[in-house]
Amino acid sequence: MTILRATLRLQLHAGFGFADALRRLPYFESLGISHLYASPILRARAGSMHGYDVVDPTQVNPELGGEAGLRELVAGLRARGMGLIVDIVPNHMAVGEADNPWWQDVLENGPSSPYAGFFDIDWDSSDPLLNGRMLAPFLGKPYGETLAQGEIALRFEERFQFAYHGHRFPLAPRDYAPLLRQAGMLEEANLFRAGRDFAMARRELATVFEARPAALQAILDAHADPRHLHRLLERQHYRLSWWRCAGDEINWRRFFDITQLAGLRIQEPTVFEAVHETIFRLYAEGLLDGLRIDHVDGLADPRAYCRRLRARLAELAGRRPPGLPEQPAYVVVEKILGPGEKLARDWQVDGSSGYAFMNDVGALLHDPAGEVPLSDLWRELSGRAGHEAEEARARRSIPQELFSADFNACAHALHRIARSEPGTRDWTLPAIRRVLSELLVHFPVYRTYADGRGRSAADAAIMREVVAGAAAKLQDSDQPLLILIDRWLGGESPRQLRASAARRLRLRAMARFQQLTAPVAAKAVEDTVFYRHGRLLSRNEVGADPARFALSAAAFHRLSRERRRRYPMTMLATATHDHKRGEDLRARLAVLSELPTRWATTLREWRAGNARRHGSAGPDAADELMLYQTLVGAWPLDLRPDDREGLASLEERVAGWQLKALREAKRHSSWLEPNLAYEGNGRGFLQRLLGDASFVASLHSLVQDIAAAGAINGLAQTLLRVTSPGMPDLYQGTEWWDFSLVDPDNRRPVDFEARASALARHRPLPALLHGWRDGHIKQHLLQTAMGLRRRQPELFAAGDYLPLAVKGRHSERLLAFARRYSEQAVVVAVPLRSLPLLPDPREPDLRWADWADTVIRIPPELRRPARNLLGEDSLRPLDEWLTPGRLFAHAPVALLAM
Numbered sequence: 001m002t003i004l005r006a007t008l009r010l011q012l013h014a015g016f017g018f019a020d021a022l023r024r025l026p027y028f029e030s031l032g033i034s035h036l037y038a039s040p041i042l043r044a045r046a047g048s049m050h051g052y053d054v055v056d057p058t059q060v061n062p063e064l065g066g067e068a069g070l071r072e073l074v075a076g077l078r079a080r081g082m083g084l085i086v087d088i089v090p091n092h093m094a095v096g097e098a099d100n101p102w103w104q105d106v107l108e109n110g111p112s113s114p115y116a117g118f119f120d121i122d123w124d125s126s127d128p129l130l131n132g133r134m135l136a137p138f139l140g141k142p143y144g145e146t147l148a149q150g151e152i153a154l155r156f157e158e159r160f161q162f163a164y165h166g167h168r169f170p171l172a173p174r175d176y177a178p179l180l181r182q183a184g185m186l187e188e189a190n191l192f193r194a195g196r197d198f199a200m201a202r203r204e205l206a207t208v209f210e211a212r213p214a215a216l217q218a219i220l221d222a223h224a225d226p227r228h229l230h231r232l233l234e235r236q237h238y239r240l241s242w243w244r245c246a247g248d249e250i251n252w253r254r255f256f257d258i259t260q261l262a263g264l265r266i267q268e269p270t271v272f273e274a275v276h277e278t279i280f281r282l283y284a285e286g287l288l289d290g291l292r293i294d295h296v297d298g299l300a301d302p303r304a305y306c307r308r309l310r311a312r313l314a315e316l317a318g319r320r321p322p323g324l325p326e327q328p329a330y331v332v333v334e335k336i337l338g339p340g341e342k343l344a345r346d347w348q349v350d351g352s353s354g355y356a357f358m359n360d361v362g363a364l365l366h367d368p369a370g371e372v373p374l375s376d377l378w379r380e381l382s383g384r385a386g387h388e389a390e391e392a393r394a395r396r397s398i399p400q401e402l403f404s405a406d407f408n409a410c411a412h413a414l415h416r417i418a419r420s421e422p423g424t425r426d427w428t429l430p431a432i433r434r435v436l437s438e439l440l441v442h443f444p445v446y447r448t449y450a451d452g453r454g455r456s457a458a459d460a461a462i463m464r465e466v467v468a469g470a471a472a473k474l475q476d477s478d479q480p481l482l483i484l485i486d487r488w489l490g491g492e493s494p495r496q497l498r499a500s501a502a503r504r505l506r507l508r509a510m511a512r513f514q515q516l517t518a519p520v521a522a523k524a525v526e527d528t529v530f531y532r533h534g535r536l537l538s539r540n541e542v543g544a545d546p547a548r549f550a551l552s553a554a555a556f557h558r559l560s561r562e563r564r565r566r567y568p569m570t571m572l573a574t575a576t577h578d579h580k581r582g583e584d585l586r587a588r589l590a591v592l593s594e595l596p597t598r599w600a601t602t603l604r605e606w607r608a609g610n611a612r613r614h615g616s617a618g619p620d621a622a623d624e625l626m627l628y629q630t631l632v633g634a635w636p637l638d639l640r641p642d643d644r645e646g647l648a649s650l651e652e653r654v655a656g657w658q659l660k661a662l663r664e665a666k667r668h669s670s671w672l673e674p675n676l677a678y679e680g681n682g683r684g685f686l687q688r689l690l691g692d693a694s695f696v697a698s699l700h701s702l703v704q705d706i707a708a709a710g711a712i713n714g715l716a717q718t719l720l721r722v723t724s725p726g727m728p729d730l731y732q733g734t735e736w737w738d739f740s741l742v743d744p745d746n747r748r749p750v751d752f753e754a755r756a757s758a759l760a761r762h763r764p765l766p767a768l769l770h771g772w773r774d775g776h777i778k779q780h781l782l783q784t785a786m787g788l789r790r791r792q793p794e795l796f797a798a799g800d801y802l803p804l805a806v807k808g809r810h811s812e813r814l815l816a817f818a819r820r821y822s823e824q825a826v827v828v829a830v831p832l833r834s835l836p837l838l839p840d841p842r843e844p845d846l847r848w849a850d851w852a853d854t855v856i857r858i859p860p861e862l863r864r865p866a867r868n869l870l871g872e873d874s875l876r877p878l879d880e881w882l883t884p885g886r887l888f889a890h891a892p893v894a895l896l897a898m
Contacts, residue, residue: 284316332349373600614685661742784869784870
C-alpha cells in the first residue's frame with residue numbers, strides 16, 4: 001500500500017458509481033494517481049448528481065452501488081496499492097420531501113424528537129406562529145392559496161401525514177386519538193393512549209384500515225374541507241408556508257439560502273457521533289484513508305470540530321487492518337482564504353482543498369501590465385464600478401435580500417445580551433441592526449473563529465480592521481454600541497463572565513455572527529460580484545481575490561515555501577466540481593492581460609457591429625462584455641467557424657452559463673425574481689452572434705491568436721500543480737484541455753475510454769506537440785510528472801523548495817525552482833506570459849524563441865548530470881547558467897531529474 005501521493009477527483013452519481021470507477025482503475029493507475037478522491041458516498045436524495053444532499057448518513061448510497069459496491073472498489077484499489085479519500089458533509093442534510101428519517105421525526109414530534117437537537121432550530125421564536133414550531137417553507141405558492149386549491153391533502157401511508165406533491169408532513173402523535181374519536185373510532189383511539197408505544201399503535205391502526213378502508217376514507221373525506229385541514233395543520237409542530245417566506249421568517253439554519261439543506265448542530269457530541277458513525281466504521285475497517293470536509297466555515301466551531309475529528313480518527317486507527325500505511329488519516333477542509341489569511345495550525349488538519357493554490361497559480365499567469373488598462377476599459381465600456389465598490393454594494397444588500405432571517409436571528413442574539421444588563425438594555429434592536437449591517441459590509445474574510453477563549457491574534461487583527469471600517473460609516477451615536485458589540489462577539493473572552501447564562505448568550509451570538517459572515521461573503525462575492533464585475537473573468541474564480549490581478553514569480557516562490565513549511569500536504573487544485581470556469585479556459589483568458597490594446601479594439605468593434613442585434617431590453621453593456629469573454633474562453637480548439645452543429649453545441653453550453661450568470665448577478669434577473677424577458681433577450685443575442693458569419697470569423701481569429709499561448713499557460717499550471725509543495729489533485733477529465741463553464745457544464749460525463757486509449761498509444765513528444773489541440777500533450781505531461789512523484793515520493797513530500805534566480809531581458813517571463821531531498825533533485829521551469837516569445841503565435845512551440853540573454857542560475861549543489869523528462873533520453877551536465885533554449889528544446893515546459 002502506497003503513501004498518499006496524488007489524487008483524482010471523481011463526481012459519483014447513479015450514472016457513474018463505484019463499479020464504473022472500478023473499471024477505470026487501470027487508467028487511473030497509469031496516470032500515476034495514488035488515491036481516488038470521491039464526492040460524498042453516503043445516501044443522498046434520489047437522483048442527486050453530486051451527493052452533497054445527504055438524507056441518511058447511516059448507509060452508503062445505494063445509487064452508487066451501496067456498501068457492497070464500495071467494498072469491491074476498495075478491493076480493486078488495494079490490489080493496485082491505491083487508496084480512497086471521500087468528501088463528507090458535516091454542516092447540513094437534505095430536507096423536505098420525505099426521504100430524511102431524522103427530519104421527518106422532528107416534523108412529527110417537534111421539540112420532543114430525539115433528533116430535534118440535531119438541527120439548528122430556534123424553538124423559542126418571538127413569532128407566536130413559530131413558538132415551539134418550525135417553519136416549513138416548501139410550498140410553491142402562498143399557504144392560503146395552496147390550501148384553497150386542494151393541493152394539500154391528508155393521507156395515510158403507514159402513518160397519517162399531509163401530502164403536498166413529493167413532500168410528506170407527518171401528523172403529530174398527539175393528534176391521532178382526537179382524529180379517530182372525531183370519526184367515531186373510540187376503540188381505535190385507545191391505541192394511542194399515553195405511554196403506549198406509538199410505532200406499534202400505528203402498525204395496529206394500519207391493520208384496522210386494511211380491514212375497514214371505508215373508515216379511513218371517511219376520515220380523509222372529512223378533512224378535504226380546507227377549513228378542517230387548516231385547523232389540523234395549525235396543531236402541528238411545523239407551520240407550512242410559501243417558499244418565499246424562508247428568507248424573512250425561517251427559524252432554522254440553512255446551507256446558504258437553500259431551503260432544501262438544513263444546518264446540523266455538529267458541535268453536539270451526540271450529533272457528531274451519529275453523523276459520522278458510518279464514516280468512522282468504514283475508516284476503522286480500512287476502506288477509507290482520508291476525508292475532505294465540506295464547507296467547514298458553516299460549522300459553529302470549526303477548530304473544535306476538526307480537533308475532535310482528528311482525535312476520533314486517531315482512536316480508530318488501531319483497529320484498521322494490517323498492511324495499510326501507518327500514517328494518520330489525511331484530512332483537508334474546504335476553506336476559502338481571504339487576502340493574507342492563513343489556515344490555523346492548531347486545527348490539526350493537513351491543509352485545505354486547493355483553492356489557495358488555484359488562486360496563486362492563476363494570478364501568476366496574468367501580466368501585471370494589463371491591470372490598469374483592462375480596469376479602465378471595463379469602467380469605460382460597462383459603466384460599472386470597480387471590484388471593491390461592487391463588493392461593498394453586494395455585502396450591504398445580500399443580508400437583507402437572501403439572509404434576512406439569519407441576520408435578524410443574529411441581531412436578536414445580540415439584543416438579548418444588551419437586555420440582560422441594566423447598563424446596556426437601552427440599546428435598541430434597530431441600532432444593533434445598523435451596526436451589524438456595517439460590520440458585514442467591511443468583513444475581509446469569510447469568518448473569524450472566536451470561541452470560549454475569545455479571539456486569536458489573527459482574528460483580533462481582522463476585527464480591528466472591520467471595526468475601523470464600520471466606525472468610519474456609522475454615526476457618532478452608534479459608536480459606543482459598536483465597541484460593545486465588538487466585545488460581545490469575542491473581543492472579550494466569554495470565560496471571563498461569572499454567570500453561565502451570560503456565557504451562553506455570548507457564545508450563541510458569536511456562533512450566529514460567525515455562521516452569518518461566511519454565507520454573506522460567499523453569496524456577495526462569488527455568487528454576485530463575480531457575475532457583475534468582468535474586468536477579466538479568469539480572475540473571478542472560487543477562492544480567488546480579483547483585487548489581486550497578477551502575482552510575481554518572487555511572490556509565488558514565497559507562497560510555495562510558506563506552504564511547504566506550514567502545510568506540506570495541503571491539496572493543490574486547478575479545477576474542482578465548483579469552479580466557475582475550467583482551468584484551461586482561465587489560462588486562455590489570462591493571455592488577454594498581455595493584449596489590452598488589441599482586446600480593447602476588438603471589444604469596441606464587436607460592440608459597434610453587434611449593436612443592432614440587441615433585443616428590446618438587453619443585454620446591457622456589462623452582460624455583453626462578459627458574454628464575449630466567455631465565448632473567447634470556451635471556444636473549443638477543434639471548432640471550425642462553419643461547423644453549425646459545433647456552434648449549436650457551444651451555444652447550448654454558453655446559454656446555460658448565461659442564464660446562471662444573469663440570475664447570480666441579481667441586477668436584471670435573479671433566482672427569486674426571474675426576468676424572463678431579459679433572459680430571453682440575452683439568449684436571442686447569443687443566438688444572433690453565433691449565427692453571424694462575420695462575428696464568428698472574428699471570434700475564431702482571435703481565439704486562434706491566443707490559444708497557443710493559453711495552452712502553454714495550461715501546461716505551466718499543470719506542471720506547477722504536480723511539482724510544487726503540496727498534494728496535487730486532478731479533477732476528472734481535465735487531463736485533456738478543460739474549457740468547461742460553471743456547473744452543470746463542469747460535471748459533464750467524462751470519456752475515460754478515449755483518454756485511456758490515447759495514453760496507451762505512447763505517441764512521441766514531437767507528435768504530441770504537433771497535435772497539441774487534442775490535449776494529449778497535457779495528459780503526457782501529467783503522466784510524466786506523476787510518474788516521477790511515484791518513483792521519488794520523498795522528494796515531493798519532504799523535499800526542499802529552492803527558487804532559482806533568473807536574469808536577462810525576459811527574466812519576468814520565466815519561473816524556475818528546484819526540489820531537493822538527500823541526493824534526489826528535480827528542476828522545474830515554466831514560461832510565463834509567453835505570447836511575445838512565440839515565433840508562431842498559433843503554435844505553442846518555444847524551440848526557436850528569442851530569449852536574448854535570459855538564463856537561469858543553477859546553484860553548485862545542482863550542477864550535475866540531469867535529464868529533461870520531457871524529451872531527453874540521456875543525462876547532460878548542468879552548468880552554472882542554464883538557457884531557456886536548452887530547457888524548451890522539446891516541450892514548452894521543462895522537468896529535469898537528476
